Amino acid sequence: MFHIYCPHCCEYREEEEFHASGQAHISRPLDPDACTDKEWGEFMYFRANPRGIHHELWVHGAGCRKYFNITRHTQTYEILEVYKVGEKPSIVANEAK
């Protein structure tokens, strides 16, 4: 049961108020019509789904209804940071490979 800091309400709230909305930073291609089927499929469906540090989009659905990003470890479930839409994460996974 996560305890999540909402960067808009500026306090911790219970998980029941929030809703996970998948991987963060998946931008809609600017020119969809120029995408191949493969590119469009990758945009819609293919995901990093990492075991470890992950950036995800959440919404404070029962609260301020704002979307924001969370950097979270998907194994320990520790929330490492929260940041607003449009911002970049400060904690990223070590890309050894």
Add this chain to the structure above:
Amino acid sequence: MTQDLSKQSNRLQDGGRIDRSKPLTFTYNGKQYKGFEGDTLASALLANGVDIVGRSFKYSRPRGIVAAGAEEPNAIMQVGSTEATQIPNVRATQQSLYNGLVASTTNGWPNVDTDLMSWVGKVGGKMMPPGFYYKTFMYPKSMWETYESYIRKAAGLGRAPKESDPDIYDKMNQHCDVMIVGAGPAGLMAGLTAARAGARVIIADEQNEFGGSLLSSTETLNSKPAAEWIAEVVEELSGFDDVLMLPNSQVNGYHDHNFLTIQQHCTDQFADRAPNGQIAQRLHRVRAKWVILATGAHERPLVYGNNDLPGCMVANAVSTYLNRYGVAPGKDLVLMTSNDNAYRTALDWHDAGRNVVAIVDSRKNPQGTFVEAARERGISILVGSGVIEAHGSKRVSSVSIAPLNETGDVIVGSVVKMAADTLATSGGWSPVIHLSCHTGARPVWNDDILGFTPGATAQKQLTAGAINGTFSTVQVLEEGLSAACDALAHLGLDKPDAALPEADDIEEGKAMALFHIPHTKPTSKAPKQFVDYQNDVTAAGIELACREGFESIEHVKRYTAMGFGTDQGKLGNINGMAIAAKMLKQTIPETGTTIFRPNYTPVTFGAIAGRDCGELFDPKRYTAMHAWHVEHGAKFEDVGQWKRAWYYPQSNESMQDALNRECLATRESVGILDASTLGKIDIQGKDAREFLGRVYSNAWAKLPVGKCRYGLMCGEDGMVFDDGVTSCLAENHFLMTTTTGGAAHVLSWLEIYHQTEWPELEVYFTSVTDHWSTMTISGPNSRKLLEKLTDYDVSKESMAFMDWKPMTVAGVPARVFRISFTGELSFEINVQANYGLHVWKELFEKGAEFNLTPYGTETMHILRAEKGFIIAGQDTDGSVHPFDLGMSWAVAMKKPFSFIGKRGMQREDCVRADRKQLVGLKTIDPNVVLPEGAQGVLDPKAPIPVPMVGHVTSSYWSANLKRSVAMGFVKGGLDKMGEKIFYPLADGRVIEAEICSAVFLDPKGERQNV
């Protein structure tokens, strides 16, 4: 003390924390017994000399009480005095005794004392090693179901009630700075310290009173009985506003980010049914900034032959029954131990005036405070020895003792037999690490204490006392203090003054690592040596599992079922691991670790459900006109959480009769529908129009003010997920409607695109679903009716199809939309919901002369189906795009912005020729209504699997057309007009239909354009 204790043969004359002035009567297996307030069911049974409390699961062996707390595996009772209040599987050691308690054993036939099944167990038991069921019951194949029914009958402990639960359970959300689990010496010290510092504290303990291990010991604090110190601390704690003290409360789960669940027993410690509607149990959902686990330790029994005979107990449990409950569960005690600590049991037994036959110590040269005390009392101590076997039929009558080698795995001398009726054993203590594992931390083995202690965790968790393997009261108190100070430092609170009470100075010698006592016979041939009592797992079984190649401890556990009982292996897991490790010639940590999952002890389903059941299971959403629908006999349909009027049967009308009447009345005169549940979203901003163009598949750039337009909403995959009419209220102001079930999803769809993709667009969305009551009047007389309620001009010239206008209806300001889902002349009247019922009633007042007929969702479905209008969610399923629906007219491929869904619906598979397309279906026999969900085939005689070409999505009897109408998908259906299709049904019928246009009525739309 003048009470008649005659019936309580094992009750001591004095001592204990029971109240002898409050005798209680209870029933066990149909017989009445007496106990006292302060007893548990277990202590009262022992006081009354009840030995057998159950029969074992596999072998039907008689079982007695072995422990005094949550770790008890055998005394699992059915409790309840009425059918509705039955509780299965109550642990007698945790059930407070109350007057009128009715308990019974869960197994044994004809009764638990004389169980004929035990003969089956004795004879068949030899054929039931671990996993035997995997190896048999396979042949002949057809017999498995028969075998299985016998297996099932034998399974299970207690039974569920047959009647609904009369009790109420609820939940409370709690927040605190420090959550302390366990109110023994460590927990109380921590709680006192944190409370004095001003922290918000919750302290919970599973027992009926605070004090933990101190309640059952004879030690002193500040030179006074420990109970006095407990009382002082409890009194001080109860003086703090921000301290919540929860006795009778098990902390059962420790979840991520310091979220814990506590099951508080509010009334079930004194009543079988909560009196006067009180809350029976309360589940506290706690979010703690810091958690201090002060959960203590469970003593481990040793494993030896026939160690399940009644009279075989864990040493500390014996002390608990003596000291806390004033019960001596026998007369002649043999104590077997591998450590000093357990000597206390022999001392307590002796001091209660009972006979200690001998202390059997596996160590060669025990020394320490307790050992000396035993010697002083003249108790016989047999060193370097172990009890290899207990003897007796329904209770221990004697024990066999043999000398052991240094490591305790070989018998090095001759066996002596001693008479005794009670055998207490101790193999040391296992820290109660259960909660510390719940969020994935792996416990670590500690050789010094011969047990697992909590592993590294991501939680803000501290530990104090025996959970760390710290057993001396002095150090336990110190750890409680220092854990609290650590928490306070993290919280930024100052340490308070807190002096530790002075505890007895006790020296203990080193314990020996001993788990499994060897027998003169090999384990496989020795009398059964139980590791997990509840699942009848023996040492031989574990060895067999290892021999068969189940080498991971997880495999061993699963193969033997060790640890899968309702006690979750609290007593047995470590012993089982030690036996497996020895068999595999490796250390315990090499063999694995032991992970516990929630719950620590079982939790009532009712408590987890809380009040979210029955009437409150899920909200029922009502429109402002709901009471009217109820009064007028409406049947309701669940649409999402909404209760929508489905149809309005009159007197004895059948559903079909009612629908026919509603349909005809609407098409012939005027009907009215409560459409308030449709989602409504107010959209404002200069980019509102642009936004609509991006989220709808059709064009919005030129929709004038005062006009309405239908739109389809698709996902990025091009598949339709919602539809509705959006109206232009002003240049930068629109009102969108959505389906009833899709409203919340559509609003978040708009928000997520606005917030994450197109924040530069100036637009805001506000839900106004609840704000407007919406009533649709439909039918040729709808204009006449409206004209009676408004002065505004609603003529065709002034208000054309797909126009909307503000006006006053029945004196109430309204927005009226001339849109139609029935194909009739229709007006959708929207008023602020506080006036919805007023306007609705006024419509009926004036509508009587037109036979204004209320119709529900079913008639609405029929009327729209006659017109071939789709319902998103019924005629779509997330796998169809607008072209599949034959709605290319609602797609504007040339819009400058690549709207959501455009790219998706052009993927290779989406433009394939033989996609399923929505068409009309006309049954050849007009009186036959196709079942919705029927699957169409082209060749009804084709062998199975029959190729299917699409299913019926909507199908009704049309009273207006006097025939059935249907819509459905057909592969390439739009190019198959006039062709035949067959619908084979489960009942053997094959319905033949012709593919046709989905518009059955008024294809030119003349009825709505009047």
Add this chain to the structure above:
Amino acid sequence: MSDVTSDVTVVARDTKLVTKQLPAADIMGESPLHHADLASIAEHGPKEGGVHFHERKLMGLLTLRCLPSLEQQEMIKSLLGVALPMQPLTSVTTNESSMGNVSVRWVSPDEWLIIVEADKACGIESHFHDKLMGHFSLVNISGGTTIFDVSGDDVVEMLKKSTPVDLHASEFPVGKVVSTVFAKSGAMICRLADDKFELVVRRSFADYLWLWIQDASREYGLVVKA
């Protein structure tokens, strides 16, 4: 003001539409709990208990959406008679506005709830549309919303059964407002006094929440106030 006449409905229609929504005073509005007949419960029901309940019904409620510039903030202040609470989870109430009693609740960085007397809602809408420049939206949600005032010695206990937010005075002082989960619905909760809270709830959920509150209050005793 156009609010008082019954035949002209459109108040403003430049780029946004504002329509008058209230009928003449002789037509009685029915609040979402109309069917519960709270008045007779108040009259005949218990007079003592740990939780007090009152439906503050038929108020004027408006949702303001805006990321206000300083100019906009100034203008809003002059229109409402009170400055928008810009700090998250804060609220203001004034009775010195030309609009009468005005409360403003922070909802999100670009959203506020404005609570006024019912007959002031349309006026506020039209003033905003007349005076406030730039991007904003103001939506009358009076019909879709009602207010429960809950108070009493045990009100916090009752609320703890209903919502997961921390209601301790150190975390939830008077004036704080949160939008949160309430049972299986939602509510905007504002602390009006130590033992008094305002719950703003949606119309269609009102009956469910009323049932819930009755249930959660049972052990403390529920007093309905007219």
Add this chain to the structure above:
Amino acid sequence: MQHYSGFGLLKHSFSHHENWQRVWRNPTPKKKYDVIIVGGGGHGLATAYYLAKEFGVTNVAVIEKGFLGGGNTARNTTIVRSNYLWDEAAHLYEHAMKLWEGLSQDLNYNVMFSQRGCLNLGHTLQDMRDIERRVNANRLNGIDGEVLDAQQVQEIVPVLDCSDRARYPVMGASWQPRAGVARHDAVAWGFARGADAHGVDLIQQTEVEDLIIEDGTVVGVRTARYGEIRADKVGCVVAGNSSVLAKMGGFELPLESHPLQALVSEPIKPILDTVVMSNQVHGYASQSDKGDLVIGAGIDGYTGYGQRGSYSTIEHTIQAIVEMFPVFSRVRMNRQWGGIVDTCPDACPIISETPVKNLFFNCGWGTGGFKATPGSGHVFAASLAKGEMHPLAKPFSMFRFHNGALVDEHGAAGVAH
């Protein structure tokens, strides 16, 4: 392989069960195999078994990072059914169902497959439409199924509340009599024992740290414990960890790994003879042969590899169970746990070639994998053996997410998995 039977048990009881053979060896891996299966869960072990037994490929290793059958195989609620909506899915699961029906005898290991039937309840008109649609499709596909009304449901499950009191009253159900449950551990162990007997090396406690890829072709795996192990073909059957393996192969999959929680009650006397599932109230239950009520629900909304989820999911599930079965209110929950399920956008699996030559994936089973175990193993084995996807596997290529040919069992099926 030692033959198991009742007679064998009797015989061994005379020697105090001291002479049972090992169920499988504990071998040191060879340098090279024809096929390496990564992942020793039910699906991986079934793949190895069928490769060796049916397709003659015996030079096979199964490499498992923990213990055999220790992942989702050990954590699921063991429901087996084949009443899927779309032809492609229905044929695949029915293929599995047919294998289930003879599995104990085929493996000489009692997997306790109990065909006690499965009810998928309908609570709304749309539920009932979906049920009709699915049952009609099932029947035409040769899969048993019936549509029942509320009264018929009540007769099958007397303890289910089919009254109008319920918030969402039961309107009816689909009924698949051949559906049921099986003993999950036994499935893994039976396949493992069978594979081992055919010469497959089962390598436990060995984590694959990397895939060895040369010129776009996989040639083996790298492990911490044994270094490189080469193979002509590699099949990855690692469920929730599929994306981690795919990343080693340099590509992404259309997967998200979510926590899926389940729980059991304490064992009680037989009270529920069939499997009952409800999508609308979000819960499903059956009773194990041991007497536990085995209960599950939907996935948690976030991705997670922690084998645990949020308590609120458990609460909602129990609420649903108490709503459906009010007499269970006083029964107590013993234990809860979680698995990591790899969910696909269309709620159907991926059995597929990949961008890397000779590297195959079998994943994406989401919450519905256990029921497919033998079928999944069988078609994957056939595909690995022939180097070409089995006809039943073809619709489940990962590349369907490029061209749009999804098999959308999500909304359409109206069934919780």
